[in-house]
Amino acid sequence: MWETILIKRFSFYCFPVFPIGIPIKPEYESEELIMQINTKNFGIIEYNPDDVIYFEEGIPGFEDLHNFLIITDNNEDMPFKWLQSIDNTDIAFAIIDPRVFKPNYTFEIDDELIQALQIEDINHLLIYVIVVIPDEIEKMTANLKAPIIINARNNKGKQVILDNDEYLIKHPILEELKNAYSNT
Amino acid sequence: MLILTRKVGQSIIIGEDIEIKILEIVDGQIKLGITAPKNISVLRKELVEIKDENLKAATVNKEALSQLENFIKKH
Numbered sequence: 001m002w003e004t005i006l007i008k009r010f011s012f013y014c015f016p017v018f019p020i021g022i023p024i025k026p027e028y029e030s031e032e033l034i035m036q037i038n039t040k041n042f043g044i045i046e047y048n049p050d051d052v053i054y055f056e057e058g059i060p061g062f063e064d065l066h067n068f069l070i071i072t073d074n075n076e077d078m079p080f081k082w083l084q085s086i087d088n089t090d091i092a093f094a095i096i097d098p099r100v101f102k103p104n105y106t107f108e109i110d111d112e113l114i115q116a117l118q119i120e121d122i123n124h125l126l127i128y129v130i131v132v133i134p135d136e137i138e139k140m141t142a143n144l145k146a147p148i149i150i151n152a153r154n155n156k157g158k159q160v161i162l163d164n165d166e167y168l169i170k171h172p173i174l175e176e177l178k179n180a181y182s183n184t
Numbered sequence: 185m186l187i188l189t190r191k192v193g194q195s196i197i198i199g200e201d202i203e204i205k206i207l208e209i210v211d212g213q214i215k216l217g218i219t220a221p222k223n224i225s226v227l228r229k230e231l232v233e234i235k236d237e238n239l240k241a242a243t244v245n246k247e248a249l250s251q252l253e254n255f256i257k258k259h
Contacts, residue, residue, distance in 0.1 A: 041249060061235035062242070078256055091242050094252070132241045133248045137255055143241070146234045161230050169237050
């Protein structure tokens with residue numbers, strides 16, 4: 001299941017973006033093992049333990065949170081997903097694949113990351129950046145300096161700090177998102 | 185800001201027990217060796233900034249969610 005979705009996903013570098021991760025109201029077959037959490041933002045979420053993404057070091061500022069789910073909206077137009085903590089169900093981050101609005105987003109994958117996530121093939125990687133949504137939604141920014149990298153093969157994740165001065169911690173995304181949409 | 189010039193192999197001492205030594209300079213990158221007591225936290229500045237940004241990002245509320253959805257629908 002994962003693999004077919006992944007192949008689909010990576011054959012489109014820009015748009016359209018297929019939702020990956022698990023829907024908010026998944027329909028599982030009854031014999032599968034289902035877990036449940038009650039989240040602040042999304043209510044009760046059922047998930048399969050195989051879908052849990054493990055961040056060995058947590059993420060900066062949340063070093064104690066190791067287990068996360070990626071939640072997608074059922075709305076396919078929604079380019080944002082949610083990185084929901086299982087360990088603290090109040091915590092969820094809005095995330096987006098930066099290539100949605102910045103198709104040429106790239107970075108080097110160093111040996112440390114290869115070891116940490118046991119990367120065998122870079123096509124297994126999911127790349128997201130964390131979005132800050134302020135009260136004035138027009139001012140939302142994405143942290144391009146510190147992407148979340150997930151190896152979909154083993155569901156290990158890590159937030160990496162890039163050694164690249166071009167990418168900002170507070171990168172305004174509104175204009176680029178609009179452009180990305182108007183080009184499709 | 186105090187500005188000092190140092191060469192590879194030289195160090196500076198801060199207080200009584202913190203030493204910062206220039207180990208190597210290659211292609212504009214400087215490798216520092218830091219000796220400090222265990223209770224002193226040494227972090228790359230970016231890490232502190234990323235922490236702050238993550239803390240801000242984690243406080244998403246429901247209102248922002250629905251706003252965001254409406255926003256996407258509009259555009």
